[in-house]
Amino acid sequence: xxxxxxxxxxxxxxxxxxxxxxxxxxxxxxxxxxxxxxxxxxxxxxxxxxxxxxxxxxxxxxxxxxxxxxxxxxxxxxxxxxxxxxxxxxxxxxxxxxxxxxxxxxxxxxxxxxxxxxxxxxxxxxxxxxxxxxxxxxxxxxxxxxxxxxxxxxxxxxxxxxxxxxxxxxxxxxxxxxxxxxxxxxxxxxxxxxxxxxxxxxxxxxxxxxxxxxxxxxxxxxxxxxxxxxxxxxxxxxxxxxxxxxxxxxxxxxxxxxxxxxxxxxxxxxxxxxxxxxxxxxxxxxxxxxxxxxxxxxxxxxxxxxxxxxxxxxxxxxxxxxxxxxxxxxxxxxxxxxxxxxxxxxxxxxxxxxxxx
Amino acid sequence: xxxxxxxxxxxxxxxxxxxxxxxxxxxxxxxxxxxxxxxxxxxxxxxxxxxxxxxxxxxxxxxxxxxxxxxxxxxxxxxxxxxxxxxxxxxxxxxxxxxxxxxxxxxxxxxxxxxxxxxxxxxxxxxxxxxxxxxxxxxxxxxxxxxxxxxxxxxxxxxxxxxxxxxxxxxxxxxxxxxxxxxxxxxxxxxxxxxxxxxxxxxxxxxxxxxxxxxxxxxxxxxxxxxxxxxxxxxxxxxxxxxxxxxxxxxxxxxxxxxxxxxx
Numbered sequence: 001x002x003x004x005x006x007x008x009x010x011x012x013x014x015x016x017x018x019x020x021x022x023x024x025x026x027x028x029x030x031x032x033x034x035x036x037x038x039x040x041x042x043x044x045x046x047x048x049x050x051x052x053x054x055x056x057x058x059x060x061x062x063x064x065x066x067x068x069x070x071x072x073x074x075x076x077x078x079x080x081x082x083x084x085x086x087x088x089x090x091x092x093x094x095x096x097x098x099x100x101x102x103x104x105x106x107x108x109x110x111x112x113x114x115x116x117x118x119x120x121x122x123x124x125x126x127x128x129x130x131x132x133x134x135x136x137x138x139x140x141x142x143x144x145x146x147x148x149x150x151x152x153x154x155x156x157x158x159x160x161x162x163x164x165x166x167x168x169x170x171x172x173x174x175x176x177x178x179x180x181x182x183x184x185x186x187x188x189x190x191x192x193x194x195x196x197x198x199x200x201x202x203x204x205x206x207x208x209x210x211x212x213x214x215x216x217x218x219x220x221x222x223x224x225x226x227x228x229x230x231x232x233x234x235x236x237x238x239x240x241x242x243x244x245x246x247x248x249x250x251x252x253x254x255x256x257x258x259x260x261x262x263x264x265x266x267x268x269x270x271x272x273x274x275x276x277x278x279x280x281x282x283x284x285x286x287x288x289x290x291x292x293x294x295x296x297x298x299x300x301x302x303x304x305x306x307x308x309x310x311x312x313x314x315x316x317x318x319x320x321x322x323x324x325x326x327x328x329x330x331x332x333x334x335x336x337x338x339x340x341x342x343x344x345x346x347x348x349x350x351x352x353x354x355x356x357x
Numbered sequence: 358x359x360x361x362x363x364x365x366x367x368x369x370x371x372x373x374x375x376x377x378x379x380x381x382x383x384x385x386x387x388x389x390x391x392x393x394x395x396x397x398x399x400x401x402x403x404x405x406x407x408x409x410x411x412x413x414x415x416x417x418x419x420x421x422x423x424x425x426x427x428x429x430x431x432x433x434x435x436x437x438x439x440x441x442x443x444x445x446x447x448x449x450x451x452x453x454x455x456x457x458x459x460x461x462x463x464x465x466x467x468x469x470x471x472x473x474x475x476x477x478x479x480x481x482x483x484x485x486x487x488x489x490x491x492x493x494x495x496x497x498x499x500x501x502x503x504x505x506x507x508x509x510x511x512x513x514x515x516x517x518x519x520x521x522x523x524x525x526x527x528x529x530x531x532x533x534x535x536x537x538x539x540x541x542x543x544x545x546x547x548x549x550x551x552x553x554x555x556x557x558x559x560x561x562x563x564x565x566x567x568x569x570x571x572x573x574x575x576x577x578x579x580x581x582x583x584x585x586x587x588x589x590x591x592x593x594x595x596x597x598x599x600x601x602x603x604x605x606x607x608x609x610x611x612x613x614x615x616x617x618x619x620x621x
Binding site for chain 2: 050051073075077079081085086089102146147150156
C-alpha cells in the first residue's frame with residue numbers, strides 16, 4: 001500500500017471540473033512532482049491533500065489513514081507556498097518554532113529543534129531577523145524549515161521557486177532536493193517548470209485539464225511521452241504530422257518522404273494520420289548514412305544563440321528544429337539553403353491517438 | 358519654472374490661512390479672560406471644574422470600551438469576509454457606511470424606542486445599562502472608520518496564504534486570528550482606535566439624548582453659559598484630536614516597515 005494515496009479524486013467548482021479522476025499512489029520517502037500548465041489542476045490537487053480544498057469526490061489516505069474530511073490543522077502535513085507566507089510579525093526563529101508552539105511543545109524542545117532546522121537550511125545565524133530583512137531565497141528556506149520543524153508526514157511544495165530569480169532558483173532547487181533526501185520525507189512538488197520537475201523528482205505526474213496524462217520517472221516522461229500533450233509540454237519536442245504507410249514495418253511518411261519508426265506504430269492502421277515526436281538532440285544536420293532516417297528540405301531559420309546555433313529546417317507542412325554547437329571555423333548555414341537532416345529510427349516516437357487527415 | 362512652483366505655494370498659503378487663522382483667533386480669544394493681558398485663566402478655571410475632569414474621564418472610558426468592543430466585532434468580521442465570504446464585502450461595506458448616512462439623532466431615537474425601560478430589553482432602566490447602550494451606539498457610529506481601517510490593513514497582507522500557512526502548522530482559526538492576523542493589522546486597528554477615540558470624546562447627540570455625563574454635553578453646557586472657557590475647550594478638543602491623528606501617523610509608519618516587501 002502506498003504511503004500517500006489519492007483515489008478517484010475529483011474537484012468541481014460549479015460547472016467547472018478542475019480535477020477529474022486522479023488516482024495516484026506515492027511511496028514513503030518518494031519525491032513526486034505534479035507538472036502541467038496553469039489551470040491543469042495540479043495546485044488544486046495539492047490543496048486537497050493539504051486540506052484547503054474539500055474533494056467533490058474521492059478519498060485521500062496518508063499512511064493508511066483516511067484524511068479526506070480532516071481539517072488542514074489536523075493532518076500533519078507541511079506546506080511551502082509560492083509567496084513564502086512567513087508571518088511578518090515574527091522573527092525567523094519564531095516562525096520556525098510556531099508549529100511546535102501551537103503543538104504546546106516545551107520551550108526546552110522548541111529551541112534545539114529550531115536551531116537544528118536553521119542549520120539544515122544553512123541559516124543558523126539569522127534566527128533574530130524578521131522576514132522583511134531577508135532575501136526571497138532566504139525567506140523560502142525559512143518557510144521550508146518552518147514546514148519541516150513539525151516533522152510532517154508529507155511535505156507539500158506549491159511552486160516554491162516561481163517568485164525567485166533564475167540563479168537562486170537553481171541553487172535552491174538543489175538544496176530542497178538535498179534536504180528531502182537527508183530527511184527521507186514523502187514530498188509532493190507542484191511546478192509548471194519542466195526543468196525543475198525533471199531534475200528533482202523520483203517520479204513526475206504530468207497533468208492537463210484536470211487529468212493525469214502520464215506518470216513516470218523523469219527519464220520515461222522525457223524519452224517516452226505517451227501523448228502529444230506530454231511530448232509538447234516536456235522538453236522542446238518537434239511534433240510532426242505523419243501518415244502511416246505500413247504499421248507492421250513501422251513505415252510512415254512525413255511530407256511525402258518515407259521514414260521508419262522503430263516503436264509505437266502498433267495499433268495504427270495504414271493511411272491514418274498520427275503525430276510523431278522527435279527530440280532536437282536526436283537530429284543531426286547532415287546525411288548520417290547507414291540505416292538512419294533522412295529528410296530533405298530547406299533551412300527556414302537560423303538563430304545564433306552563442307554556444308548553440310538553433311536551425312529550423314522545413315519540409316513542406318512540417319518543420320524540425322535542431323541545435324548545433326557553434327563552430328568558429330565553420331559559419332552557420334544560410335536561410336534558404338537545401339539541407340538534409342538525419343535521425344535514428346528509435347528516436348522517432350509515434351504518439352497515441354489518430355488525427356483528422 | 359518659478360511661476361510653476363508659485364501656484365502650489367499660493368494654494369497652500371490660502372488653505373493654511375483658511376484653517377489656521379480661525380484656530381489662532383480661537384486660541385488668542387481663549388487667553389483673554391483677564392482684562393488687558395493674556396493669561397491661562399480660562400484653562401485654569403476649566404481644570405478646576407470637577408465636571409470637566411469627570412466628563413472627560415467618563416468619555417475617555419466610554420471611548421476605550423467602544424474601541425475594545427469595536428475591535429472584537431470588526432476584526433473577526435473583516436477577516437472572515439476577506440477569507441471566506443468575499444462576495445459579501447460590498448454588502449458589509451454598505452452596512453458599515455450607514456451611520457454616515459443616518460443622522461445620529463435618528464439612531465438614538467431608534468434605540469430609545471427599542472430599549473426603553475418598558476421594552477423587552479430595558480437598557481435605559483439603569484445607568485450602567487445605559488452606559489452599555491451608549492458604548493454600543495458609539496461602536497455603530499465608529500463602524501465606517503474602524504471597518505475601513507481594518508479592511509485596508511487586511512488588504513496589505515496576504516490573509517488567505519497566512520491563514521493557510523497557520524493551518525498547515527496545526528493552528529486553530531482563533532489562534533491564527535490572534536497570533537498572526539491581528540498583530541499584522543495592529544497599525545490599522547490602532548488607526549481605527551484613535552479615530553474612534555477622537556469621535557467619541559466630543560460626541561454630543563447620543564450622550565445628551567441618553568442623558569449620560571459625557572464630555573460632549575459638558576462642552577455644549579459650557580458653551581451656552583460662559584464666555585472664554587468654550588474657546589479654551591475648543592482648543593483642548595483640537596489638541597486631543599490632533600494627538601490622535603499624530604499617533605495614527607506614528608503607528609502607521611511602523612506598519613509600513615513591517616510590511617515591506619521581502620527583497621533586500
